[in-house]
Amino acid sequence: MAQYAVLIYAGDSAHSSDATAEDTAVHDRHAQELERSGAVVAAYALTPRDLATSVRGDAVTDGPFVDTKEIVAGFYILEAADLDEALAIARLNPACRLGGGVEVRPVAGGGFVQRPAA
Amino acid sequence: MSDHAAVAAAIADAHRREWTRVLAATVRVAGDLDLAEECVQEAYAAALRGWPRDGVPSSPAAWLTTTARRRAVDALRRAGTLRSKLPLLVEPEESVTDARDDGADAVPDDRLRLIFTCCHPALAQEAQVALTLRLVCGVPTPDVAKAFLVPETTMAARVTRAKKKITGARIPYRVPRPAELPDRLRAVLAVVHLLFTTGHTAPSGPDLVRADLVDRALHLARMLHELMPDEPEARGLLALLLVTDARRATRLDDTGRLRRLPEQDRSRWDRAAMAEAHDLIVAGLRGGRAGRYVLQAAIASLYAQAPSFDRTDWPQLVTLYDRLLEVWPSPVVALNRTVPLAMAAGLQAALAEVERLESDPVLAGYHYLPAVKADLLRRTGQLALARQAYAGALALAANETERAFLSEQLAELDPAGRPGLV
Numbered sequence: 001m002a003q004y005a006v007l008i009y010a011g012d013s014a015h016s017s018d019a020t021a022e023d024t025a026v027h028d029r030h031a032q033e034l035e036r037s038g039a040v041v042a043a044y045a046l047t048p049r050d051l052a053t054s055v056r057g058d059a060v061t062d063g064p065f066v067d068t069k070e071i072v073a074g075f076y077i078l079e080a081a082d083l084d085e086a087l088a089i090a091r092l093n094p095a096c097r098l099g100g101g102v103e104v105r106p107v108a109g110g111g112f113v114q115r116p117a118a
Numbered sequence: 119m120s121d122h123a124a125v126a127a128a129i130a131d132a133h134r135r136e137w138t139r140v141l142a143a144t145v146r147v148a149g150d151l152d153l154a155e156e157c158v159q160e161a162y163a164a165a166l167r168g169w170p171r172d173g174v175p176s177s178p179a180a181w182l183t184t185t186a187r188r189r190a191v192d193a194l195r196r197a198g199t200l201r202s203k204l205p206l207l208v209e210p211e212e213s214v215t216d217a218r219d220d221g222a223d224a225v226p227d228d229r230l231r232l233i234f235t236c237c238h239p240a241l242a243q244e245a246q247v248a249l250t251l252r253l254v255c256g257v258p259t260p261d262v263a264k265a266f267l268v269p270e271t272t273m274a275a276r277v278t279r280a281k282k283k284i285t286g287a288r289i290p291y292r293v294p295r296p297a298e299l300p301d302r303l304r305a306v307l308a309v310v311h312l313l314f315t316t317g318h319t320a321p322s323g324p325d326l327v328r329a330d331l332v333d334r335a336l337h338l339a340r341m342l343h344e345l346m347p348d349e350p351e352a353r354g355l356l357a358l359l360l361v362t363d364a365r366r367a368t369r370l371d372d373t374g375r376l377r378r379l380p381e382q383d384r385s386r387w388d389r390a391a392m393a394e395a396h397d398l399i400v401a402g403l404r405g406g407r408a409g410r411y412v413l414q415a416a417i418a419s420l421y422a423q424a425p426s427f428d429r430t431d432w433p434q435l436v437t438l439y440d441r442l443l444e445v446w447p448s449p450v451v452a453l454n455r456t457v458p459l460a461m462a463a464g465l466q467a468a469l470a471e472v473e474r475l476e477s478d479p480v481l482a483g484y485h486y487l488p489a490v491k492a493d494l495l496r497r498t499g500q501l502a503l504a505r506q507a508y509a510g511a512l513a514l515a516a517n518e519t520e521r522a523f524l525s526e527q528l529a530e531l532d533p534a535g536r537p538g539l540v
Contacts, residue, residue, distance in 0.1 A: 002288050081288075081290075082288040082289070082290040082292075083238075083240055083287045083288050083289045083290065084289075084290055084292070084294070084298070087240075088298075106286055106287050106288065
């Protein structure tokens with residue numbers, strides 16, 4: 001098994017502070033579907049682009065790092081035997097049907113970090 | 119001496135015919151494309167040394183495969199690599215065909231795994247093409263580079279990068295499952311078709327046809343049809359390449375100038391290839407919705423089968439183009455359709471259609487559009503506009519043979535050049 005990161009690209013995140021359950025319903029349903037698949041190791045939804053702050057060199061700017069039509073709206077890590085299996089899961093993401101899409105990247109390493117006791 | 123020549127010929131033949139099979143079978147043992155390639159090259163080198171002494175084995179492919187696989191096993195043993203740690207994911211034979219899904223009982227040929235891996239959509243198409251020539255056909259990288267007119271270092275880097283992605287992203291060495299197969303087969307056929315068209319009309323450079331690429335593409339199409347006899351589009355692609363290439367000998371005159379279809383000597387077309395294509399097409403059109411390649415082949419075949427250009431069945435061609443547009447709504451197809459349309463429905467109808475297509479962004483910069491338009495304008499007697507269109511086509515065409523043809527057409531319309539006619 002190998003781990004793949006799935007970066008979800010959309011015009012913006014559906015998870016704004018005033019988002020209703022209806023706004024995020026399609027994503028929540030997919031999250032449950034992913035959970036049931038047993039393939040997902042960790043998953044995060046991000047807040048909208050308005051809340052993004054970027055640092056390039058010394059300069060801090062308002063907004064996503066790359067100013068494009070789509071931004072990373074969330075990401076998750078899944079475990080799959082091979083790329084085909086990872087793609088089969090990743091392509092089910094609602095973003096693919098809503099004008100955005102996903103990027104699948106093999107994970108080189110990482111995971112949760114054990115923090116030293118305070 | 120002649121023995122030596124016979125052995126050398128046998129090895130060259132085994133390279134051309136059996137490379138794919140030998141490499142594909144060796145990848146299973148090596149679990150790594152690079153190692154497998156190296157071992158297969160060593161096996162051919164061993165044949166060069168051993169066969170003159172021991173004679174050509176009764177099955178060269180089996181000899182080469184055994185030799186290459188043995189080398190792979192030795193290399194892995196030396197490196198102490200465990201099977202479970204092999205970078206390339208090679209599925210055990212049993213799990214490959216899921217009888218529950220597709221009802222197939224045959225174990226797919228290793229060559230199919232190799233082809234589908236090389237043409238995986240996670241690789242850029244130029245990488246798919248390069249890998250297919252390099253790994254499936256066994257063409258040395260310098261020759262692959264030459265075929266695509268890029269520096270050898272560029273091509274080597276492209277191949278290396280693609281192999282790294284196959285390993286790093288774990289692109290499996292597997293024939294796709296039935297659910298994925300239509301899409302994945304489309305990618306494979308597109309690569310073979312691209313190889314053929316690149317060879318059939320070289321996009322740039324001095325030669326119109328690059329026979330090596332055309333022959334490789336035909337070989338691949340034949341192999342795919344043989345390996346997937348029930349896939350109508352694999353059959354269609356083979357038919358299309360056969361019927362298109364049947365005219366190879368007559369596309370240029372003795373001085374290397376482009377000849378148009380009406381001027382080609384039909385008696386010199388390859389009748390055997392056309393007959394083979396015809397049978398494939400008839401089988402392909404029977405039953406179900408015919409796909410893109412079958413229809414393209416049917417069109418090319420109908421053009422080729424007419425006893426003369428004037429006696430071509432133009433209305434039937436328009437009908438076939440209409441069906442093709444249904445399965446493949448491409449403006450390039452719509453443009454090609456205007457050629458029989460001009461004969462079946464008249465020049466004005468065709469011209470109106472070409473003008474409609476001029477606004478399609480896909481065709482911007484496509485030199486055949488002004489070339490087709492110029493021809494129609496010339497035939498309707500609008501010579502000034504025809505000149506303009508030929509000049510437009512000339513500005514966009516990069517193949518020198520095609521450029522020479524267009525220049526000549528333009529010169530014929532030039533009032534200064536042919537004062538008596540205009």
